Amino acid sequence: xxxxxxxxxxxxxxxxxxxxxxxxxxxxxxxxxxxxxxxxxxxxxxxxxxxxxxxxxxxxxxxxxxxxxxxxxxxxxxxxxxxxxxxxxxxxxxxxxxxxxxxxxxxxxxxxxxxxxxxxxxxxxxxxxxxxxxxxxxxxxxxxxxxxxxxxxxxxxxxxxxxxxxxxxxxxxxxxxxxxxxxxxxxxxxxxxxxxxxxxxxxxxxxxxxxxxxxxxxxxxxxxxxxxxxxxxxxxxxxxxxxxxxxxxxxxxxxxxxxxxxxxxxxxxxxxxxxxxxxxxxxxxxxxxxxxxxxxxxxxxxxxxxxxxxxxxxxxxxxxxxxxxxxxxxxxxxxxxxxxxxxxxxxxxxxxxxxxxxxxxxxxxxxxxxxxxxxxxxxxxxxxxxxxxxxxxxxxxxxxxxxxxxxxxxxxxxxxxxxxxxxxxxxxxxxxxxxxx
Amino acid sequence: xxxxxxxxxxxxxxxxxxxxxxxxxxxxxxxxxxxxxxxxxxxxxxxxxxxxxxxxxxxxxxxxxxxxxxxxxxxxxxxxxxxxxxxxxxxxxxxxxxxxxxxxxxxxxxxxxxxxxxxxxxxxxxxxxxxxxxxxxxxxxxxxxxxxxxxxxxxxxxxxxxxxxxxxx
Numbered sequence: 300x301x302x303x304x305x306x307x308x309x310x311x312x313x314x315x316x317x318x319x320x321x322x323x324x325x326x327x328x329x330x331x332x333x334x335x336x337x338x339x340x341x342x343x344x345x346x347x348x349x350x351x352x353x354x355x356x357x358x359x360x361x362x363x364x365x366x367x368x369x370x371x372x373x374x375x376x377x378x379x380x381x382x383x384x385x386x387x388x389x390x391x392x393x394x395x396x397x398x399x400x401x402x403x404x405x406x407x408x409x410x411x412x413x414x415x416x417x418x419x420x421x422x423x424x425x426x427x428x429x430x431x432x433x434x435x436x437x438x439x440x441x442x443x444x445x446x447x448x449x450x451x452x453x454x455x456x457x458x459x460x461x462x463x464x465x466x467x468x469x470x471x472x473x474x475x476x477x478x479x480x481x482x483x484x485x486x487x488x489x490x491x492x493x494x495x496x497x498x499x500x501x502x503x504x505x506x507x508x509x510x511x512x513x514x515x516x517x518x519x520x521x522x523x524x525x526x527x528x529x530x531x532x533x534x535x536x537x538x539x540x541x542x543x544x545x546x547x548x549x550x551x552x553x554x555x556x557x558x559x560x561x562x563x564x565x566x567x568x569x570x571x572x573x574x575x576x577x578x579x580x581x582x583x584x585x586x587x588x589x590x591x592x593x594x595x596x597x598x599x600x601x602x603x604x605x606x607x608x609x610x611x612x613x614x615x616x617x618x619x620x621x622x623x624x625x626x627x628x629x630x631x632x633x634x635x636x637x638x639x640x641x642x643x644x645x646x647x648x649x650x651x652x653x654x655x656x657x658x659x660x661x662x663x664x665x666x667x668x669x670x671x672x673x674x675x676x677x678x679x680x681x682x683x684x685x686x687x688x689x690x691x692x693x694x695x696x697x698x699x700x701x702x703x704x705x706x707x708x709x710x711x712x713x714x715x716x717x718x719x720x721x722x723x724x725x726x727x728x729x730x731x732x733x734x735x736x
Numbered sequence: 737x738x739x740x741x742x743x744x745x746x747x748x749x750x751x752x753x754x755x756x757x758x759x760x761x762x763x764x765x766x767x768x769x770x771x772x773x774x775x776x777x778x779x780x781x782x783x784x785x786x787x788x789x790x791x792x793x794x795x796x797x798x799x800x801x802x803x804x805x806x807x808x809x810x811x812x813x814x815x816x817x818x819x820x821x822x823x824x825x826x827x828x829x830x831x832x833x834x835x836x837x838x839x840x841x842x843x844x845x846x847x848x849x850x851x852x853x854x855x856x857x858x859x860x861x862x863x864x865x866x867x868x869x870x871x872x873x874x875x876x877x878x879x880x881x882x883x884x885x886x887x888x889x890x891x892x893x894x895x896x897x898x899x900x901x902x903x904x905x
Binding site for chain 2: 367370418429430434441442445449464
């Protein structure tokens with residue numbers, strides 16, 4: 300087929316069930332005369348009403364409830380909520396509690412990033428339909444990913460009481476702080492994981508990514524002294540600088556036809572990118588020295604900035620960071636004098652943003668005079684990334700129009716998986732089918 | 737119809753019972769409730785692992801000489817109905833149709849991945865009960881509560897089943 304013939308055709312690409320992403324959704328791409336006239340990532344999972352479920356609940360109840368929003372990033376939901384309430388109530392936690400919360404977040408990032416790289420995204424790059432097929436040909440690679448994922452889960456289990464939906468986070472600290480002896484057994488598997496993560500960076504830096512360049516507005520927390528988990532200002536590549544409680548000064552949620560999830564936009568209607576690539580671009584100087592050195596050795600910071608497919612490399616560098624920082628935190632750990640400080644509720648607005656594995660997660664609660672939630676707003680990263688995903692699809696799709704359907708579909712799915720979307724969080728997935736007129 | 741139950745005192749190989757689910761999410765707590773009701777003498781013959789969501793690490797940790805019973809609530813089955821399927825058959829289903837699980841690899845792909853890494857699927861069976869409601873804070877639905885004894889009975893059968901008869905009837 301010639302380029303002219305291709306351009307004259309109208310095509311509708313429907314990714315009815317997008318696989319290897321978290322949750323359930325579909326992609327519709329309509330192409331007319333060589334141009335994408337519609338790119339719509341639809342989320343058809345029923346809304347889950349968590350914002351209503353937390354109304355009339357106490358802050359500690361909210362922290363346990365919001366953890367159920369996601370099985371991959373429950374810590375993120377707990378961290379945004381607990382920091383929002385503590386900021387509102389003026390609670391100051393023990394520095395060791397602050398460190399333990401970073402360690403808890405390290406565990407979640409390690410588990411989530413290792414899962415995404417090895418079981419969901421790497422098969423795309425290596426031409427396998429799944430991690431199962433990859434495991435049949437390259438068992439050591441998959442075992443490497445599973446080793447790292449396991450140590451992430453072990454951190455969550457020790458600090459959170461269990462690996463899925465941890466139960467120990469409380470306003471003012473933790474329900475219980477671990478003894479040093481409980482953390483020591485993590486040291487050896489973390490040392491192995493660090494070597495595995497370095498090998499992961501070398502592996503993914505050598506992959507071939509599709510040619511695609513676009514420079515989105517990138518948004519992430521930024522802290523002058525540490526790679527962002529729970530603290531820092533919301534910053535962007537175009538100069539934004541906000542307290543983590545002030546997300547809604549620059550962004551807003553919008554209802555979009557055909558999807559159950561709210562999208563988020565800048566106040567002027569613009570889209571933006573969250574997640575590992577944005578954090579690497581905005582926060583590279585704050586990476587753990589071991590991660591910074593590994594990133595520098597790749598020479599690919601610019602590629603991460605302009606080609607979303609290289610988010611797999613950003614995620615791998617963050618794996619090194621999270622593992623190296625976890626080792627440091629364990630080595631320097633001293634149990635806090637008080638695992639949980641006393642606090643009292645006060646009416647007001649409790650708002651905070653932290654960095655989930657997939658990007659900025661904003662929570663806002665209105666707390667009444669009884670200390671119960673009167674209204675809640677939860678803005679997950681996938682909701683915020685949906686606009687950028689659709690922008691990328693509009694830009695990228697023309698380059699695959701001449702490919703066979705199966706290959707075009709694979710490239711489109713791979714692009715969406717680059718965002719590690721968690722559609723469950725946004726309300727839950729993607730199967731790609733191409734219909735031609 | 738379930739086969740005749742062997743005598744609980746008969747020697748049998750160790751069984752690893754992987755119990756999935758979340759007790760605070762309605763019918764998702766069915767497996768935990770059924771296992772809690774196991775007769776102590778039968779429960780003592782199994783290694784019981786409460787694993788929340790089935791993960792490949794759980795299956796890789798099953799010793800080669802042990803049998804594995806994965807218990808969970810299931811969708812796509814009539815609420816309260818007890819179903820069973822060899823893990824090998826579950827692994828064969830992986831990749832047929834899109835995964836419907838939300839947060840990690842779905843159970844069939846978890847079993848298939850474990851099979852790829854172990855060289856073969858762990859010997860054993862999946863035992864499930866159809867669930868109706870999985871809402872946060874909800875108890876078991878009436879249908880699942882009514883089917884719970886049948887689920888417990890089926891788990892007992894699998895723990896006591898001799899190795900040559902592992903494939904469920």
